[in-house]
Amino acid sequence: MPVNYLELQPQITAMGAETNLRQAELEARLKQCRSLLDQHNDDLIGLQRMVEEAVAQKKILRCAAPVNEPLKTHVPCHLPASPCTILAADGSQIIPSAHESVLFGLINVGVFRIQPGSGNVPSEITNSTLLYGDDLYVNDQPPSEDLIGLLRDVRERQLLAQLAQQEPWPVIALTDGQLELYHQPRNQESYKDKFKDYLKALDDLAVSEVITAGYVSRPRADLVVNMLSLLAGAEPAATEARPFAGISDITLLGSILQPGERSAIFRLQSSSSAEYSGKKALHFFYLNVGTASMPAYARVEMPLWVVEEPESVNLLHSVLVEQARQAGSVPYPYPLIRAHEIAVVRMDERQQLTAMIERELLKRGVDVKRQSEKQFHKGHRARTRRSR
Amino acid sequence: MNPIPIGRLLRANTTGCALGCKVTQGSTPSFGDMVIIPLTNQNKIYGLVYDIHIDDDGLVNQLAAADISREIIEDNRRNRNVPVEMSVAFIGWEDPQGRVHHTRVPYPPLTLDEIFQCDDEEVRKFTQNGSFGYLRAVLRNPELPVVDLVTAHLRQILAARSGIDAGQALEASLVEVIAMLKDDYPQMMDVLSAVSEIL
DSSP states (O other): OOSOHHHHHHHHHHHHHHHHHHHHHHHHHHHHHHHHHHHTTTOHHHHHHHHHHHHHHOTTOOEEEEOSSOTTOEEOOOSSOOSOEEEEEEEEEEOOOTTSSSOOEEEEEEEEEEOTTSOOOOEEEEEEEEEOGGGGOBTTBOOOHHHHHHHHHHHHHHHHHHHHTTSOSOEEEEEESOSSOOOSOTTSHHHHHHHHHHHHHHHHHHHTTOEEEEEEESOOOOHHHHHHHHHTTOOTTOSTTOTTTTOOHHHHHGGGOOTTOEEOOEEEEOTTTTTSOGGGOEEEEEEEOSOSSSOOEEEEEEEHHHHTOHHHHHHHHHHHHHHHHTTTTSOOOHHHHHHHHHHOOOHHHHHHHHHHHHHHHHHTTOOOOOOOHHHHHHTSOOOOOOOO | OOSSOOEEEEEEOSSEEEEEEOOOTTTSOOTTOEEEEEOTTSOEEEEEEEEEEEOOOHHHHHHHTSOOOHHHHHHHHHTSSOSEEEEEEEEEEEOTTSOEEOSOOSSOOOTTOEEEEOOHHHHHHHTTTSOOGGGHHHHTOTTSOHHHHHHHHHHHHHHHSOHHHHHHHHHHHHHHHHHHTTTOHHHHHHHHHHHHHHO
16 A cells, blocks of 8 residues: 555544644734734835844844835736737756766756737747766765756846847746745855856846846745734744744735735845845735636746836736736746746656767767666556556 | 648558648648658658647646637647647558559658658659559558548549549549449448549
8 A cells, every 4th residue: 555544544634623723823813914014004114124123133034125115005907918028938957867877967948938919929949958077066076956956047047138138128037936046055156156147147137128027826925924023023033933923925915916916016135135236136026817716826026127117017017917817717927837848858858868868978989877776666667556 | 742841750650650740721731631751762652641630738728718819829839749640541652763652661751751742743643553552551441531531532633633534533543442342332332422522
């Protein structure tokens, strides 16, 4: 038996009971949090000052800071969106594995280009980079998954910057997930070098005035809630004592956002804020791309150079709602769906690439090992059961 | 030969193949049309399109119920996967000297070989000696929609010829059909009845 369902049943029952209890606690916290939101709706200066003071105490504070819109702002979008070019990028990777016959890695970035309303056929761009030789060793160690992930993010951003230069304004450059990178270890030189490349690509996008954004679907962030926690007297960086633990920004703000509406724009305060300096300073808003009966929320991250242009924010807002609706009953921006589809490296493609590399090495008289014994046996098809 | 390929080969054996092609209605062949596949060894394979199907996937299913833009329709038709898959039954081949053989092909085409739609001249060349023995590849294959396929094929032959020539070709082809289906009266009547529709 693959899973012991008999053993799990009482645990599932306990889980259900605990969820009930937790729900009641969360309701009480949410009520208090909403009350603070109402009280401080227009107190933007006071809140900005409070966040600055908290950051002075704890630089790693992660929360939102208001910009110039009341906290409970909800802005409808204007459809159809104005003409523009959308470039959506996504990436995938092959992590070098010692269990394979040859050691290599791959960064594969897919870009989907569409000009809504133009009638032009959208296009696909794929950029594949093989990692071999020195790429496979960082401080004499194979690169971590995080470093490969960073390389992928850098390549996505560089490709967007490069392609955007060839397009007439306005251009919207979209990626899945946040703009702020989270890869570790940040103190290694290899990371720092690549991170500089990432920031350079952002600078290039800023120079071209590209409307750059990261789309986080079903966000669980509690940035606005963390800001309100400071009002409730919470220690900025504490995790256990947070008065509103378990409440997400969407729990707090979701009911305010009608279909198609965005929230106020907030500045993102985090430990990496100093690195995203000047025009690159990260901001975000929440967005409801769903319907009245089926809301669907996203957090949209963008740099300061976008926020400074209300026209750009309005266009980004409209485009995201419009493109998410193109995906039907499960709203998600169509260009991002397609970018992911273009970028993903399927197992058969991986096998094909491995075979190509093996052929090249054999041609040059290099001894090619077989897969490790472990990898060989993991490759068997899953067992099947005879059904009655 | 038509200079623009209609698609590329996905899989094949010596009786037929499947090809993937992009959707540009008007330039893609129809059911029953004759196609030709030039091989690297200078042979050419002739076949008839007997099935055309359009695959779906999760995203297409999702989009079908949505109010989508023209660009997204075009993206799905032109960029995503292989929008249209066609099945082809081989009916003969041509050797490097230009001789047409109405027999099973000696070797199947290879993956990603290009497929072209036959023009009238090629249709005439394949059927020029008045022999329609190749129809057995269609009539004796239980996997094929025999009645409709033969009818559609004869329609193309008639269109590629004219006047007396067309009449003679039709007569010769029907003689072959009757000879091959003499022991299968219902099938023969179905074919003759369908053919009468195109006259």
